[in-house]
Amino acid sequence: xxxxxxxxxxxxxxxxxxxxxxxxxxxxxxxxxxxxxxxxxxxxxxxxxxxxxxxxxxxxxxxxxxxxxxxxxxxxxxxxxxxxxxxxxxxxxxxxxxxxxxxxxxxxxxxxxxxxxxxxxxxxxxxxxxxxxxxxxxxxxxxxxxxxxxxxxxxxxxxxxxxxxxxxxxxxxxxxxxxxxxxxxxxxxxxxxxxxxxxxxxxxxxxxxxxxxxxxxxxxxxxxxxxxxxxxxxxxxxxxxxxxxxxxxxxxxxxxxxxxxxxxxxxxxxxxxxxxxxxxxxxxxxxxxxxxxxxxxxxxxxxxxxxxxxxxxxxxxxxxxxxxxxxxxxxxxxxxxxxxxxxxxxxxxxxxxxxxxxxxxxxxxxxxxxxxxxxxxxxxxxxxxxxxxxxxxxxxxxxxxxxxxxxxxxxxxxxxxxxxxxxxxxxxxxxxxxxxxxxxxxxxxxxxxxxxxxxxxxxxxxxxxxxxxxxxxxxxxxxxxxxxxxxxxxxxxxxxxxxxxxxxxxxxxxxxxxxxxxxxxxxxxxxxxxxxxxxxxxxxxxxxxxxxxxxxxxxxxxxxxxxxxxxxxxxxxxxxxxxxxxxxxxxxxxxxxxxxxxxxxxxxxxxxxxxxxxxxxxxxxxxxxxxxxxxxxxxxxxxxxxxxxxxxxxxxxxxxxxxxxxxxxxxxxxxxxxxxxxxxxxxxxxxxxxxxxx
Numbered sequence: 001x002x003x004x005x006x007x008x009x010x011x012x013x014x015x016x017x018x019x020x021x022x023x024x025x026x027x028x029x030x031x032x033x034x035x036x037x038x039x040x041x042x043x044x045x046x047x048x049x050x051x052x053x054x055x056x057x058x059x060x061x062x063x064x065x066x067x068x069x070x071x072x073x074x075x076x077x078x079x080x081x082x083x084x085x086x087x088x089x090x091x092x093x094x095x096x097x098x099x100x101x102x103x104x105x106x107x108x109x110x111x112x113x114x115x116x117x118x119x120x121x122x123x124x125x126x127x128x129x130x131x132x133x134x135x136x137x138x139x140x141x142x143x144x145x146x147x148x149x150x151x152x153x154x155x156x157x158x159x160x161x162x163x164x165x166x167x168x169x170x171x172x173x174x175x176x177x178x179x180x181x182x183x184x185x186x187x188x189x190x191x192x193x194x195x196x197x198x199x200x201x202x203x204x205x206x207x208x209x210x211x212x213x214x215x216x217x218x219x220x221x222x223x224x225x226x227x228x229x230x231x232x233x234x235x236x237x238x239x240x241x242x243x244x245x246x247x248x249x250x251x252x253x254x255x256x257x258x259x260x261x262x263x264x265x266x267x268x269x270x271x272x273x274x275x276x277x278x279x280x281x282x283x284x285x286x287x288x289x290x291x292x293x294x295x296x297x298x299x300x301x302x303x304x305x306x307x308x309x310x311x312x313x314x315x316x317x318x319x320x321x322x323x324x325x326x327x328x329x330x331x332x333x334x335x336x337x338x339x340x341x342x343x344x345x346x347x348x349x350x351x352x353x354x355x356x357x358x359x360x361x362x363x364x365x366x367x368x369x370x371x372x373x374x375x376x377x378x379x380x381x382x383x384x385x386x387x388x389x390x391x392x393x394x395x396x397x398x399x400x401x402x403x404x405x406x407x408x409x410x411x412x413x414x415x416x417x418x419x420x421x422x423x424x425x426x427x428x429x430x431x432x433x434x435x436x437x438x439x440x441x442x443x444x445x446x447x448x449x450x451x452x453x454x455x456x457x458x459x460x461x462x463x464x465x466x467x468x469x470x471x472x473x474x475x476x477x478x479x480x481x482x483x484x485x486x487x488x489x490x491x492x493x494x495x496x497x498x499x500x501x502x503x504x505x506x507x508x509x510x511x512x513x514x515x516x517x518x519x520x521x522x523x524x525x526x527x528x529x530x531x532x533x534x535x536x537x538x539x540x541x542x543x544x545x546x547x548x549x550x551x552x553x554x555x556x557x558x559x560x561x562x563x564x565x566x567x568x569x570x571x572x573x574x575x576x577x578x579x580x581x582x583x584x585x586x587x588x589x590x591x592x593x594x595x596x597x598x599x600x601x602x603x604x605x606x607x608x609x610x611x612x613x614x615x616x617x618x619x620x621x622x623x624x625x626x627x628x629x630x631x632x633x634x635x636x637x638x639x640x641x642x643x644x645x646x647x648x649x650x651x652x653x654x655x656x657x658x659x660x661x662x663x664x665x666x667x668x669x670x671x672x673x674x675x676x677x678x679x680x681x682x683x684x685x686x687x688x689x690x691x692x693x694x
Contacts, residue, residue, distance in 0.1 A: 009481040010080040011410065011428045012048040016057055020067035023078045026087060031553060034075040034112035040146050041110040042074040042139075043091060043117075047082050048428040049250075049263035049314040051330060052123045053105045058327055059126050060135040066126065069136060073143045075112070082313065082432060083479060083487055086545040089558055090164070095120045097163050109142055111157060115555050118156040119145075161555070168558055170540070173601040176594075176618060180604060184615030185213030187608040189222045192231050200234065201251040204271035205563040205571075207231045209612035211278060212619055212643045215685050229286075232279045235272055236288035237373040239364075242334060243357070244371065244390045245399070246295030247303075248272050249334075250317075250565075258358075258372050259365045262317035262331040262425075266304065267566050269296050270438030277446040282641035287378045293446050297455060300439070303405045306429065308469075309461030310480065311436050312407060316425040323415040323423070333425050335368035336390065344393060349386045356383050396420025431480035433470060433489060436462050437496035438566065444503040449639050453511055456504075463504060466497060467523060476530055488550045491543045491560060491569035494531040498524050498576045505583070509649055510635045521583055528580060531573070532592075541592075541599035542570050561600050562610045570596060571613020578620040582646040585665065593621055620644045625684040628667075629659030629677065637678070642685055663687065 004024055006017035016023055024030035026043075034041045044061075046053030060066050070076055081088035081104065088106065094117040096102045101122075108120030119142055124135035146153060188209035211228045235241060238257030240249050248269050249260035273296055276289040304312045318328035338361045341350055353359060356374055363369045373379075379387075391399045397420060407427035408414035414423055440459045447455035470477045470485050477485035478493045501524035508517040534547040542559040560569045577593035580586070597604075597618060604614055627637065628650035638647055653659065657670030661680040668684070671677035 005078060009430070009479075009484075009486060010048075010083055011426075011430065012046060012050075012053070012080040012082070013078055014410070015048065015054070016061060016078055019057065019061045020064050020071075021061050021076050022067075022071040023076050026077055026079045026084060028553065030075065030077055031112075031115070037075065037112075039073070039075040039112055040143065041112055041115070042070060042076045043079065043106075043108050043110055044076065045079045045081050045088050045091065045106040045108075046104045047080060047314075048426075049265065049316045050104045051261065051263070051317045052103075054316075054318060054328075056105050056123055060124055063126055063135075066136050066139070069139055073139065074109075081106075082430075085492065086490055086550070086554065086558070089545060089560065090554060090556065091117055091120075093167060093558075094160060094164060095122075097160065111146075111153070114157070115553075116157045116161055118153060118160060164556055168556055170600060171602045172598050173605050174598055175601055175605060176597055176621065178622065180601070181615060181618050181622060182213075182216065182218050184604060184608040184612070184618070185209055185216070186218065186220050186222065188612040188615065189213065189220070189224050189227055191609060191612075193222060193227050194230075199251055199253055200238070200240070200255055200257045201565070202235060202240070202248070202268055202272055203231075203565075204268075204275050205567040205612045205616075207275055208271075208278070208567075209616050211275070211282065211641075212616055214282070215643070217686075228279065229284050232276055232284065232289055233286070233376065236276065236286070236292040237376065239370040239372040241292055242295070242299070243373065244334075244387050244394065245302075246292075246297070246299035247315075248292075248296065259370050260331075260334075262334055264299075264315040265565075266311055266313055266432070266435040267438050269300070270435065270440070270442040271566070272296070273439070273442030274445045277442070277449045278641055278643075281449045281639055286376055288373070288376055290450070291379070293450075297443070297446070297458070298399070301404075301458065302402060303407065303427065305404075305458070305462075306431070308465055308483070310431040310465040311439050311462055313428040313430050313432050313435060315427050319425040320411075320415055320423045325415075328411070328414075328425075331365065331368070331370075333394065333422055335363075335365055335370055337368055338363065340393065341369070344389050345386055349382060349389075352380060352382045353386045356380070392421070394421050431465070433466055433476075433478050433493040434496045434566070436466060437493070437500040440500040441496075441503045444500070444507040448507045448510060451511070451639070456507055456511055459500075459504060459507075463500060463520075474530075476527065488547060490546045490550070491531075491535050491573070492545075492566065494527060494535065495543070495569045495572040495576060496567075498527050498531065499572050501527070502576060502579050502583070506638065506647060509631070509647060510638045524576075525580065525584070528576065536592075537599075541595040543573050543596075545569070559599075561603060561614060563613050567613040568611060570600065571611060571615075571617050574614070574617035575620045578617070578624050579646055582624055582626045583648070590621075590664075593617070597621055616643075623685055623687055624664070625681065626662040627659060627677075627681060628653070628662065633659055633674070633677065636674075637681065642681060644685060645681065 002017045005013040008014050079087050091108050092102045098120055103122045108117045110117050128134045188206040191206045214224045234257045240252050240260045247264045250263050250265050252260045273293055276293050280289050318330050319333040320328050321332050358372045408424050409429050414426055440462050443455045443459035472485055476489040478489045479486040501520045505517045505520035535543045544557045545560050574593045574596045577589045581589035623644045625645045628648045634647045654670040659671050659677045660667045661684050668680050671680050
């Protein structure tokens with residue numbers, strides 16, 4: 001017996017299709033039914049590769065007694081946060097206001113007439129444990145409160161609604177000074193330093209802001225160079241990286257970067273590839289960085305690229321060890337027993353592997369071993385051969401003989417297919433524009449830095465799929481399921497795909513032809529026009545999370561400026577506007593960037609820890625630079641790290657000059673030598689004078 005979610009395109013929603021809970025998807029009919037029946041809405045939000053979402057699905061949501069009470073007394077709604085980040089954003093903010101913390105699964109209760117949340121939590125066990133009450137007891141108390149405490153409920157609702165509305169009303173500070181920029185970049189550096197060490201997340205938006213700030217040589221208590229380098233080393237050497245088959249896991253559960261939470265998310269991997277390439281281009285040419293990029297691209301091609309060219313969304317943390325198991329086991333696909341290593345490797349191979357990785361007979365994760373490197377540098381040939389043997393044990397074939405590895409699209413496919421090695425984790429095969437865009441940008445930057453056209457080919461194929469398939473009747477769409485677009489695009493899809501197109505434009509002028517570069521720019525301008533039409537806030541400036549025809553049923557319209565695992569849409573969008581100004585010399589782009597920065601300036605001063613991408617955008621606004629030079633000079637300069645520069649091919653340079661460095665619409669005197677061009681470029685990246693728009 002299945003519920004309404006059985007016909008959903010979302011893998012996460014379909015995972016709940018056989019629950020005895022009478023789930024509804026988020027839709028007008030569900031909201032209207034709750035209102036007519038005066039039933040509290042139980043809203044549960046998660047995503048397919050979320051470990052604790054999987055646990056709760058197998059426990060509380062599969063419990064007949066809990067399901068009966070939930071069905072009789074509530075209207076249960078399931079939302080895939082990857083489909084509707086705008087819904088998730090509002091209620092995650094509400095949960096943090098209610099409890100002081102957030103996470104997934106996000107379980108929250110809404111009044112049926114106005115969708116206002118008043119109580120919530122994350123994981124609820126069936127029986128009381130982990131210091132958490134049993135879920136049935138929670139449901140009973142909330143229903144009783146709703147029925148008997150109307151005055152208290154009204155007070156809670158009023159307080160919550162006021163708090164949510166205040167969160168979207170930002171006063172303008174109108175301070176876009178160098179001091180504000182310095183403070184913001186310094187805070188980002190502090191956040192990725194060792195001062196913050198419970199769990200270890202990549203936090204790439206902060207790392208990118210910190211790296212971008214190195215050029216200023218600000219006086220600071222933090223050594224930005226050291227901290228940015230360490231973040232790269234933690235990623236490339238730590239257990240968060242799959243040293244056997246490539247790809248980065250979502251985060252580690254410890255401060256030593258040892259034991260990961262094993263799901264692999266496309267959005268993390270795209271950002272990490274870009275960050276490691278930027279580290280390399282800034283002078284930190286550590287072999288582990290290059291190996292991490294190569295391995296991740298190989299994983300992407302082998303396991304995460306659809307035949308149509310786009311990239312899949314994620315791989316689960318959990319997998320089955322045998323087809324007879326009822327529930328998958330966390331990390332089973334990725335960890336090793338010491339006995340496996342002894343049986344597979346010669347004593348010399350195991351000894352050398354143990355010299356370069358942390359390996360003990362007791363393991364470091366529930367008696368098993370997560371591979372983590374001890375030191376930097378090239379791995380020896382013996383160790384690389386040993387890792388290839390581990391790859392063969394996992395996949396059933398040597399890495400050089402495995403070009404593609406078909407995804408297990410659900411648990412049944414995972415258990416029923418005759419895999420030559422271990423049973424793999426389930427892959428969520430949907431296409432998300434925002435996440436594909438992050439990977440396209442990462443590939444474009446790696447292609448530029450390492451002059452690798454194969455990386456660019458992967459990026460171009462994904463971008464072309466989006467361009468050909470995600471525009472329907474003049475509207476851009478966020479998702480694609482089996483060749484069919486779904487869900488109108490949200491701000492992060494617009495912002496990140498425009499960024500990806502501009503990144504491809506810059507890569508193309510160094511690796512391809514000018515006609516390709518023009519195509520990416522023209523497409524970016526077209527998409528920016530649509531973004532401005534449907535999501536720009538005329539009243540407050542900045543971009544709403546979703547257009548009115550998508551978010552009309554929500555209790556408020558947010559403008560995303562807070563960075564999380566992915567960069568905030570408005571930070572990326574403002575940077576795009578500055579880049580478009582440089583490429584087109586159309587001043588309205590720069591004017592709009594200034595309006596948006598001013599709109600968020602109060603939050604930048606008050607809470608710099610929340611918005612690293614806005615400080616990256618502010619750096620672009622204050623220090624944007626256009627370099628007009630020859631194809632040969634671009635090919636040389638673009639591999640170096642100049643984070644707020646746009647390059648433009650110029651064939652009619654002033655006589656005897658090699659290039660022009662322009663700030664806004666004002667160009668410096670022509671550079672007469674390569675050295676002078678480089679010096680002018682470096683100087684332009686750190687100018688403190690207020691921008692003159694010409």
